Amino acid sequence: MEVSKKTIFIKNWILSYVNSMPKKAQSLVIGVSGGIDSAVTSTLCAMTGIKTIALCMPIKQISSQHELSLKHNEWLKEKFKNVEIYTIELDDVYKSFQTKLSKFDNNHGMANSRARIRMTTLYQVASANNGIVVGTGNKVEDFGVGFFTKYGDGGVDISPIADCTKTEVWELGKELKIFEEIVKAQPTDGLWDDGRTDVSQLGLTYQEAEEAMFNLKSKNRSKYEEIRKLNLHKMESIPVCKIPK
Numbered sequence: 001m002e003v004s005k006k007t008i009f010i011k012n013w014i015l016s017y018v019n020s021m022p023k024k025a026q027s028l029v030i031g032v033s034g035g036i037d038s039a040v041t042s043t044l045c046a047m048t049g050i051k052t053i054a055l056c057m058p059i060k061q062i063s064s065q066h067e068l069s070l071k072h073n074e075w076l077k078e079k080f081k082n083v084e085i086y087t088i089e090l091d092d093v094y095k096s097f098q099t100k101l102s103k104f105d106n107n108h109g110m111a112n113s114r115a116r117i118r119m120t121t122l123y124q125v126a127s128a129n130n131g132i133v134v135g136t137g138n139k140v141e142d143f144g145v146g147f148f149t150k151y152g153d154g155g156v157d158i159s160p161i162a163d164c165t166k167t168e169v170w171e172l173g174k175e176l177k178i179f180e181e182i183v184k185a186q187p188t189d190g191l192w193d194d195g196r197t198d199v200s201q202l203g204l205t206y207q208e209a210e211e212a213m214f215n216l217k218s219k220n221r222s223k224y225e226e227i228r229k230l231n232l233h234k235m236e237s238i239p240v241c242k243i244p245k
Contacts, residue, residue: 028053029122029131034072036173039072040173042134044172044176046080053126056087058087090121132157137161138165142159
């Protein structure tokens with residue numbers, strides 16, 4: 001499908017989902033990180049005409065990432081009359097969390113906790129605005145390498161770009177006139193003090209991961225499968241103990 005048609009298709013899909021709800025959502029709530037996925041998804045939400053609430057939620061954020069998220073949100077607000085933007089500083093919340101759990105300190109756990117604190121914030125804002133939380137995961141992250149933080153059964157309500165590869169998301173970004181700095185920025189989850197990128201964590205570029213995902217004979221297939229195996233538990237339903245009747 002042509003990129004221009006794809007943007008309209010996704011926008012209409014969001015509208016269709018909201019209109020099919022037993023009690024229609026009054027708002028779409030999304031976290032904007034300064035990366036391409038959230039920039040594209042927030043723009044597509046705004047295009048629906050539904051009240052769109054875009055949140056910047058810095059936690060010990062690297063300034064360049066935070067500045068891009070602020071810049072994108074200001075652009076959204078100027079471009080769409082249905083957009084509300086907020087910056088919710090979560091440093092103190094995170095510091096308190098760290099202190100209370102100092103006996104259970106673990107770098108990876110604390111990185112994931114940043115993501116969960118943001119998710120809790122998104123759901124609180126959504127509840128206060130009769131809204132739903134919109135996810136920003138793409139196909140490679142959500143169904144390929146499992147490069148995301150699992151939230152149990154409180155993840156997101158809808159995920160509009162989950163069927164798009166990262167390459168397709170970059171194409172959508174260009175089509176939607178997202179700032180070039182965001183389109184060209186190194187993908188990062190923003191959960192680490194050292195600013196590590198997705199590539200440094202995965203050991204593969206998104207292009208390499210995509211190629212390995214669809215090509216069984218890829219030179220990177222074994223690496224891809226290794227990463228996928230480690231994260232497969234995040235992509236499957238929560239295990240439930242079935243008690244015999």
